[in-house]
Amino acid sequence: xxHLIVNNHYFCFFFFFSFFNRRAHAVTVLLLLTCALxxxxxxxxxxxxxxxxxxxxxIASILVFLCFGVTQAKDGPFTRPHxxxxxxxxxxxxxxxxxxxxxxxxTVHDGRQFMKYIDPKLGVPLxxxxxxxxxxxxxxxxxxxxxxxxxxxxxxxVPAHFLGWYIKTLMIRDWWMCMIISVMxxxxxxxxxxxxxxxxxxxxxxxxMDVLVCNSLGIYCGMKALAWLSMKPYQWQGLWNIxxxxxxxxxxxxxxxxxxxxxxxxxxxxxxxxxxxxxGIIFMFLLAELNTFYLKFVLWMPPEHYLVLLRLVFFVNVGxxxxxxxxxxMDDPKFHKKLGQQAWLVAAITVTEFLIVLKYDxxxxxxxxxxxxxxxxxxxxxxxxxxxxxxxxxxxxxxxxSLYSDITLRYKETRRRKQEVPSxxxxxxxNGSTAAPTGRSKLNGSSETLRxxxx
Numbered sequence: 400x401x402h403l404i405v406n407n408h409y410f411c412f413f414f415f416f417s418f419f420n421r422r423a424h425a426v427t428v429l430l431l432l433t434c435a436l437x438x439x440x441x442x443x444x445x446x447x448x449x450x451x452x453x454x455x456x457x458i459a460s461i462l463v464f465l466c467f468g469v470t471q472a473k474d475g476p477f478t479r480p481h482x483x484x485x486x487x488x489x490x491x492x493x494x495x496x497x498x499x500x501x502x503x504x505x506t507v508h509d510g511r512q513f514m515k516y517i518d519p520k521l522g523v524p525l526x527x528x529x530x531x532x533x534x535x536x537x538x539x540x541x542x543x544x545x546x547x548x549x550x551x552x553x554x555x556x557v558p559a560h561f562l563g564w565y566i567k568t569l570m571i572r573d574w575w576m577c578m579i580i581s582v583m584x585x586x587x588x589x590x591x592x593x594x595x596x597x598x599x600x601x602x603x604x605x606x607x608m609d610v611l612v613c614n615s616l617g618i619y620c621g622m623k624a625l626a627w628l629s630m631k632p633y634q635w636q637g638l639w640n641i642x643x644x645x646x647x648x649x650x651x652x653x654x655x656x657x658x659x660x661x662x663x664x665x666x667x668x669x670x671x672x673x674x675x676x677x678x679g680i681i682f683m684f685l686l687a688e689l690n691t692f693y694l695k696f697v698l699w700m701p702p703e704h705y706l707v708l709l710r711l712v713f714f715v716n717v718g719x720x721x722x723x724x725x726x727x728x729m730d731d732p733k734f735h736k737k738l739g740q741q742a743w744l745v746a747a748i749t750v751t752e753f754l755i756v757l758k759y760d761x762x763x764x765x766x767x768x769x770x771x772x773x774x775x776x777x778x779x780x781x782x783x784x785x786x787x788x789x790x791x792x793x794x795x796x797x798x799x800x801s802l803y804s805d806i807t808l809r810y811k812e813t814r815r816r817k818q819e820v821p822s823x824x825x826x827x828x829x830n831g832s833t834a835a836p837t838g839r840s841k842l843n844g845s846s847e848t849l850r851x852x853x854x
Contacts, residue, residue, distance in 0.1 A: 425470040432466060454516065465490050475741055476723045479657060488716045492744040495713065499751040507759050511699055517706070525701050534601035556702075560613035561620075566715050567684075568621025570722045572663035576677070577621070580684050581614040587685060590772045594763050595692055597702075628660050663726050671791040676729050678783075680722075683749055687714065690752040697759040714745075721745040 439459075446452060468490030469483045477485050502510050514521035568577050585605045592598035600609075667677040694700070695707055724739025757764055768776075 428466055428470050432463065461494055464494065468493070473740065475720050475739065476727065477657070477720055485720060488713075488720070489741055489744070491713065492717050492741065492748065496744060496748050496751065499748060499755060503751060503755050503758065510755075510759065514698060514700070518704070521698075521700060521704075524699050534603070557608070557613060560609060561617040563711070564614045564617030565621045565624075567718075568618050569624060570719045571680075572625055572722075573665055574618065574622055576665065576681065577618045578615075580681055581610055581618070583681070583685055584688055585610055587689065590768060590776065591689075593769065594766050595696060597692065628657060629662060661723070661726075663722075664730075665726075668790060671787075673729060674787065674791065676725070680725065683746060686753060687749045690749065690756065693756040693760075693764075694752055696763070697756050717741055717745055 465487060469486050472486040472489055474482050475485045475489065502513070505513060512522045564577065564581065567580075568574075571577055571580075588598040588600065588605065592600075665673065665677055667674045691707070691710070694710075695702060695704070700706055721739070721742040721744075724735075724742040727735045728738050728742070
């Protein structure tokens with residue numbers, strides 16, 4: 400693929416020109432792109448290799464689409480380091496979703512063999528590594544290295560765990576939600592280790608190395624970075640207006656920080672809509688995490704393959720935009736009347752990936768979960784349902800009944816006080832006889848009665 404991209408150097412040049420320029424320059428890019436197509440048509444000799452021409456044509460089509468998106472697509476909520484950067488990832492999201500749809504419509508054999516067009520080493524079933532086995536932290540039987548079980552787990556995925564949760568914290572911007580997702584995913588690994596062998600890990604690998612060390616440390620560093628970003632002084636002075644070179648270098652470094660800062664306050668218990676939205680965000684996060692393991696399992700990709708890494712890099716760049724669009728849609732639905740484009744695409748990609756897993760290996764997905772694990776999950780779902788009913792229905796109903804009772808008591812008290820005040824014609828006159836009130840008093844009452852009614 401990289402060889403084909405290098406050979407399509409004119410497409411790459413025009414694409415990066417439109418990317419690094421501050422303005423879109425749509426007409427300029429269109430003219431240069433037309434010149435490149437004219438050169439390919441009239442001056443370049445077409446190779447006689449059908450497979451090579453097919454790959455080259457697909458890559459050129461993708462690059463043309465990316466040029467269109469970088470210059471014409473709608474801007475998202477982020478503007479740094481450059482608006483074109485985020486438009487580029489929006490177009491990559493569209494391309495990736497179309498690729499997943501194509502894979503979904505193939506047979507299982509054809510879909511797996513199609514991966515050979517990307518990398519000839521793919522399309523071959525690979526055994527999964529089993530992280531379980533001997534779970535002794537200190538093995539007295541191995542005198543030379545009694546802690547060999549711990550060192551065996553220290554692979555490249557340990558810093559990946561830390562870096563991943565650091566970035567996820569920058570996306571979610573909430574300590575509680577990050578910890579809940581971290582712990583819930585370990586429970587999912589416990590529940591699904593009968594389906595995927597690499598989910599079978601030692602207890603200390605789950606809770607000490609993953610949750611307490613890698614995940615918690617990544618979340619802590621992420622929260623510290625969020626605190627710094629919230630307190631960082633934001634100066635929108637142009638680069639060329641800064642007099643010193645040190646100031647210019649500092650301004651260039653700050654170009655890779657947010658233009659402005661928005662603190663996420665999810666407030667899941669404030670109303671039912673936000674509560675269901677937070678549950679949906681947690682569910683989609685967990686599903687995207689599971690898709691990472693199941694996709695490489697059903698498509699026969701080794702864990703260290705560059706496509707797995709590229710998918711993670713892709714979600715790092717699009718996930719932050721999607722979370723910001725979801726938060727804006729939840730926090731201000733009057734201004735943001737529909738879900739953002741990047742959030743919509745990320746949700747569609749997550750669902751499509753799961754459908755691919757379900758189609759390509761239904762036997763693994765449908766393996767029955769052990770009964771005691773099912774009981775635990777049903778208990779957790781039941782408790783969430785009960786809390787939801789109590790918080791948003793029973794408690795609200797009680798509050799409304801209490802308010803109604805309070806209004807009724809106040810109304811009765813007001814009527815009782817009115818009945819205790821005697822009217823003018825019921826008051827005795829000076830000689831002890833009941834005197835009829837004047838015409839004015841009959842119609843409007845005495846001045847004292849009028850003052851009481853007004854008050």
